[in-house]
Amino acid sequence: MSKVLVISGSPSPTSKTELVGDYIARRLAENEWHAGHLKVRALPAEPLLRADTAHPRIATALDQVAQADGIVLATPTYKASFSGLLKTFLDLLPQYGFTHKVVLPLATGGSTAHVLVLDYALRPVAHSLGARHVVQSFFLLDKHMTRDSGGLHIRSESTGMLDDVIEQFRKALVAPF
Template identity: 35%
Template sequence: MSKAVIINGGNTRKSRLTAIHQQVGRFLEQEGIGHHSIYVHELPAIDLLTANFASEEILGANALVEEADIVVILTPIYKASYTGILKTYLDLLPQKALVDKRIVPIAIGGSLGHLLAIEYALKPVLSVLGATEIFNTVYFLDRQIERLEADGYRIDEEAEQRLNVELLKLAPAKIIN
């Protein structure tokens, strides 16, 4: 059975990125893929900023990555780059942490121009960490995720379909009789 880890590079659980995170989690559950989540902003800031490789929390998060076959990386795009907090965590992963893993980068930003931040900033870092099977980036515009009056969000149908196309590549093969 496949295992997945979702690395959330946002700075809060109350954002549009949360809607994407929840959708990915639901998909993994429906496909019978066990998963854990790493909310990078909830790791100790002092350990992230001082590159404390011996931190129990960092080692615990790294163990989740090591055990996973699938790594989903979520990040908002700010000022034409993925988040600094995500970078601080990626810097604490072991050198070849992403070898033999399927990687799904997912980002959200204010304009289509920010899509290139994943191609030219995040994907090279993932490659240095040993990733060779990096799926197509799923990029959301802020306006494709509506904040509801009640606590929650609604993802635009077209955007959700694009997400599902990439996620279906992760699903185990089903035998049809």
């Protein structure tokens, strides 16, 4: 069974981005993938900011990335870019930390004016880390998501497109390279 790791970089404990990451992990698990979810905000701040890769929790997180066949990068959009928290974590990876991996970039935000964060910020970082393949990215508008006691609800017009992107990601994971 192949492994997929969702890495979410939201600093908020009430993050819709994290809930989207959970949704993707569940959808992949339905298709017999082992899908984990690394919430960068849950890592200890001081070792993360000091780039202490020997710290046990940081080392474990880096090992999760190394063991994954596929990576989903999930980030809220801040100042027309991906989160600094996600960037801090990605900076800890080796130069080619995504070698032989398939990557799905995903961003959430309040306006389609920020959709270019995927192509001009997140996708180049995934390529610079040596990704085997970066699949079509996806931008999910905040207004298409609601949160309640049952979790996250995504409006049908976005759910269908998101499911299509997840399917493309799943197919890329099994494609020979």
